Amino acid sequence: MNPGGRGGDDPARRGPLARLTARRVREARATGGRVRELTAVLAALLLLTVSAGCSPGPQPLVVHAAASLTDVLPRIGSRFSAEHGGVELVYDFGGSSSLAERIRQGSPGDVFVSASEPVMESLAGTGLVEQPVVVAGNVLQIATPPRNPAAVDTLDDFTRAELRLVACDPSVPCGAAAEQLFTTAGVEPRLDSLEGDVRAVLTKVAADEADAGLVYRTDVLAAAGRVEGVDVPGAEAASTRYPAAVVTTGERTEEARELVAYLLTPPAQQLLAGAGFRAP
Incomplete structure (x- = not known):
């Protein structure tokens, strides 16, 4: 089974991953779509649960982040919370392209950390995120x-x-x-x-x-x-670079800006380095 690339209709001009057979591509993307849909549903249920709670307190800070940040970002978030009045953070991890599409479709969110600069730039071009800053790298x-x-x-x-x-x-x-x-x-x-x-x-x-x-x-x-x-x-x-940005449709803009800035502080960068990420 030969994988394929993404360029044009001529198979000879496609990249190697995109030369996967049409059947396998459909199967792979259908499976990925189901996973992404399930993740989106779970995230929506979590947000609805928080919104429906009895406490009239502030809504949590919602962070959409690339799947490769699953282990380290909550650790950074815990430090951020401890230094910022105990603000609650809720995470939605997944593929950067899928996360960006959720933001386009109006999914609640305050911060987006992508593993793709082009994906982030596309969102910035629509005004859905503020000016992004690169916070880490990977290979x-x-x-x-x-x-x-x-x-x-x-x-x-x-x-x-x-x-x-x-x-x-x-x-x-x-x-x-x-x-x-x-x-x-x-x-x-x-x-x-x-x-x-x-x-x-x-x-x-x-x-x-x-x-x-x-x-x-x-x-x-x-x-x-x-x-x-x-x-x-x-x-x-x-190599991959990770831009972070404030989502302009979010409800906690100031805290979101503080979190994006915090990702570049020595404590956050130390945690990222310990997890194997490169400096931005």
């Missing part, structure tokens, strides 16, 4: 089950037909970065699935449902003991 690694039983050591191993191999869909930042890596290396990967966000790839590898997958270095560190990481030559050329 891809190959994730394998412990002890790497299939001996996946390079991108070339992603052409081995006997292996179960996964990556993110090119429509999300981790997939766009993976596509760039494969294209630069001249590798035509044989992928079994394209996932809707990086944590879905990590989950498959950690559950031994895949022999290898491309995820961020931070995800490998977060899953220490459940996966191993293999450095990818040239990964720096496809």
Whole structure:
């Protein structure tokens, strides 16, 4: 199963991830769509629960954030809350493109932290977010089950037909970065699935449902003991930067601005570095 890229109708001109067969693309995107829909429903239910509470207190600060921030951002939020009067934060993690679409559709939110500068720039162009600032960086690694039983050591191993191999869909930042890596290396990967966000790839590898997958270095560190990481030559050329911005339709603009600024403070940057993120 050959993956594919995103350019034009001529298969020969498409990137390697986008050359996945039409059937597999439909299956992968349908699955990703269901996951994104479920996440959106759960987030909406959480917000409704908070809104319906008996307390007349202020609404929580709602943060939409890239899935690769799932482990570290709540830790930063806890410090921020302790230093800002105990403000409550609610998180909605997922693929950056899906999160941006929720914001466009009017999903409640105060802060957006994306793993894609183009996605953020698109929102900024519509006036839905204030001026973004880059708060962190990341690079891809190959994730394998412990002890790497299939001996996946390079991108070339992603052409081995006997292996179960996964990556993110090119429509999300981790997939766009993976596509760039494969294209630069001249590798035509044989992928079994394209996932809707990086944590879905990590989950498959950690559950031994895949022999290898491309995820961020931070995800490998977060899953220490459940996966191993293999450095990818040239990964720096496809590095990811994380812009953060205040959502202009949010209800807690001042607190949102304070949180975005806090992400660049030494305490927050120390936590990000400890999780494997690069400095902005």
